[in-house]
Amino acid sequence: MNPDDRTALTALLELSGALLAARSPGQVEGILTRLSVSLLGTRYALFLRFDPGADVLRVTTQAGEHARELGVTLARGQGLSWQAALGAAPVLHVQRAAFPPGAVLLDGSPRQSALFAPLRTPAGELLGVLSVGRLAPEFSARDEGLLRTFANTGTVALERARETARALATREGTLLALGLALEARDYETQGHTARTVALSLRLGRALGLDDEDLDLLRQGAYLHDIGKLSVPDGVLLKPGRLTPDEWGQMQAHVQTGEALARRIPGLAAGVLAVIRSHHERWDGGGYPDGLKGEAIAPLARIFAVVDVFDALTHARPYRAALTVEEALALLRAESGRQFDPRVIEAFLSLRLQSAPDPAGVAWDQP
Template identity: 70%
Template structure:
């Protein structure tokens, strides 16, 4: 055989396979690649319905998500030609979707000329054949139903196999997403508990942790942070003052000014906090940056490292504004709560001194105060 006639690896892999098999493999490859990029349940449902219509050449595809609390199936995603299915709710036992959910088949197949009485038909839709593929975990948990329909030609065994494979891929991806969400919820609960442990010492008003977490997320979103950065910012907000657990009450709760020695003890909490949190497995670097650097100042006069300007990590610059604002507007052992307008004026005055000016601008816009004129910085005594 001459070099010219030697088949490539790709050609060898495809040679001898029916064209239909090649199309099926291509469809499954496209589905698996799309599933890899799905990060939410809604994205999984969109991939399943969109690709079912295109790759199975169906008239429509619907995804009915199972809501365990209400014990219902609800149409949450649709693709192709459809009427008013989106939002339709099916109670247990109602319709062919529930028949598929409760039955043993991997795919329920119904011919358009043999629709049973329990079929739920939207007004104005033509009679069509349909396939129903339940998404069930290995433990038997129902996640939803993927259903497709078309008027002609009739569905084949190949169509059933492909839809069942699509449903299996969706099940695996949804399980991964739900497990990640559960792990994140457990983690956030643990981090919140640590923040509340600080509040229990009464050095901050109740709710400081939750408020700063929420406001930091909103500000980070306005500044265009990516999902991973927002996650690190949220974790950092939960843990930003964890090092204060090692600060004596005589310093932490002192109502008057701190002595130089006491101030040194207080400032050490950022290093202590960073050292403590480093022991949490897989903690993002951005979390450590928030803990260590949220008391740095734009003018380089902050602590613990005296970082100036953009040398301060961005997440720490963002959280610094949120932390100070919450401290100003709520009662503390060493000062009374200030009105929001007064606190915003102080934040605005410190842009370019204490805070990153761009972060301050975004913060003022977030709170609806961006149109106000800048307030001159108060004179240094």
């Protein structure tokens, strides 16, 4: 293998490895521009994302010392990027000496050699254009081939990222719908699901959770009381004290909820733990398993505080709402008994001052 081929292979391996870790279109675009600069030795690299609604190309990501086009928008047919997007060639190569007068240049930008590679799906859908430029040396056929391969690899990564985003949006909507199903029975104050999701994420960040655990906490917050869909209205909405049999039915909602949630594809163990264990107590007096202290799943310990706080600060059929100050005082008193002291300490540090609008999600505001 000659040195040029070895260099090209190394570049492609580096790009492919980086793109495997990308989870969103923005991350894919950032990797394409950043590595185009470093691997092709260019002054700049731009990604112009196609917006089909507005029918424009817009610079959404840039890299390189001389990149300053972020946000620039090109109407259909305007500039060399559109020429590449509408043409049949896999790469448009514009030499510095032959730079056309109709090209779009920012004030002060020099004429330079440029390559434009459109990203199209196998079905012909335009995703965007990857553009690079430099003063010297002139781009070679090898450079064109590399950028074409970058664009093809980026197309696959963008399609994967878009499908992932669609799946996540569908899952988020499903989880929200399940959470709202309880509110439709007037069991919980309107907005409980949205508020507990938002406040759980804020508390999770205060405790230093990474993105993966925050996502699991959010899913658990959506689904925490799904098991109450099986509890009869006469028990669920009863304004007075529950009988021992009714209390047993109420407590069983966590096991029922876990069993229901297991039928949702892709739910992780951390989500199921929130559903099953958010009524466990730090001192071991909770249900359904009587777990104590560190034996309780961390995400369940976090959500337990949020769930109780939101319940205390909003009216229930059997009692009036407490003020934020009264609720915080109760939580503080239960530190080391009902709740994990470390979680309570982090929760108190959030400095919540007033209850949000009943239907709002203001608990996510600092």
